[in-house]
Amino acid sequence: WHTASNTGRITASNPCSEYVHLDDSACNLASLNLLTFLGSSDDDTGGIGGFDVEGFCHAVEVVFTAQEILVGNADYPTEAIGETTRAFRQLGLGYANLGALLMALGLPYDSDEGRSVAAAITSLMTGHAYRTSARMADRMGPFEGFEHNREPMLSVLEMHREAAELLDDAVAPELVTAGRTAWFEACALAQRVGVRNSQATVLAPTGTIGLLMDCDTTGIEPDLSLVKHKRLVGGGTMSIVNRTVPRALRRLGYDDVATAAVLAWIDEHQTVIGCPDVSAEHMAVFATSMGDNPIHHMGHIRMMGAVQPFLSGAISKTCNMPEEVTVDDVEELYLEAWRLGLKAVAIYRDNCKVAQPLTVGDASSTSAGGPADVAARVTEQVNAELPEPVRRRLPRSRASRTFEFRVADCKGFVTVGEYEDGRPGEVFVRVSKQGSTMAGIMDAFAISLSHGLQYGVPLRAFVDAFTGMRFEPAGMTDDPDLRIATSLIDYLFRRLAVEYLSPEERAELNILTTSERTQPTLPGVEESATETRQGNDVPADPPTVPSASQFAAQLSLADAPSVRASANAPLCMQCGVAMQRAGSCYVCTDCGATSGCS
Structure with missing residues (x-):
């Protein structure tokens, strides 16, 4: 299904995962509100009567042409993205409000009829978009990379056309027939003149623009809930009520009295479940992604599988899963998505986040008992469960190391007691005479350091914090590994690092012994073997004469300090x-x- 496979492979997608194509490219997106093409023939209880096929095709043609015009007039983040996009001219026409359209038609989202309608609409949209693209190619020429990718491009178009022939036309015969005609004309014209765009359609999430387009549902999604509450960035919530329910009830044959009773029930209970005025066989029409009347997570996958063969790109859609979902359920969902040929899958387990943009339930649950309270309870629980630090004392009889040192004119001794695994657990420092201020300060410091080590503070953290401290006495040492120290504390922790930290850790902290500093490579790293050539085997480099600017740069570098x-x-x-x-x-x-x- 890659229309430019001769140019490069698909290595990634955009964050929403609906756009999958060449690296360093962009896709110009647009969406149509499907519900606006459904007429007001609510008493038509058969098929998809009332859908304006001609108006839909006209909207596809106008919007697609506008998208094509914008490709050459847009600015892009980098020149590489601009060059690839102008050469392949990827477009991403899509739609929104599919969930509301199916509800208005009285069709369950998770049903064969609902999937047939969605597939027929998607087939017509992409087929007519490519027909428009081929007509533009006849006037403007195909996209720049068409000839190099002629075979994969035409092969993908033919695969789309073959998928359209397999559609069931029992539910939406007019849509299916129009789609097949569009694909036949698109493929025939593309064989002769090519197409103007390497991609034509995707299904984007339309999360924010869906609100501006007056949609009840976004993208290919069903409704999250008949009544939902959106958390606003500036604080507070906004209740969003599905306005398609009355239209669906009239489509299903309910009179005004029954419709009013159902709406009153939903307003009070936030759901249609339990409403005595709604027939049990119609409950599936009002099923939503979350709540107590949820669509099964495989229903999301099956809907995506129905429309994927008719899209140039992929589908940005959430497969909602209940909170009690298991690992096996997730595994089976991904396997089923693979079997259906989906290009991208995103799952969301209910309540897996402390706060989510849309919530189900009454308004009080989003305030007093909402995410803020949940976060407070979680924080309180975590704090209660955090273990207090435990002091791990050294065994009564333990091994230790003692080393003598001299920094400038100050001489001292350091004794390090060790755990059974060789880690340091206590430090004793003796400097100057007993009772002096220096001796008292170093004793107190050694006790503090020992307590930190026994309570689990890593030695590396101490080394990172205390090396480099500068105060007297400082200067030359008698340690052959560490010749200079900026203070007693600096020397002490660098010595401990040499004794107890790995060469890799010391290299990160820039604590190397004298021998390691003079060694060309790090300890334990072998030098790579380099082939040496002599005599006539050595290629002669042609002499180069530096330009005036290069010569000036060399002079400035020569005058600059070398270190x-x-x-x-x-x-x-x-x-x-x-x-x-x-x-x-x-x-x-x-x-x-x-x-x-x-």
């Missing part, structure tokens, strides 16, 4: 300027002083 001062570089003890790293030391670029090595 930039590190964010945690120490300040020069002589002039106070930030120093730059030179190997394992730091050097001042102003006065030439070093941090202790030359």
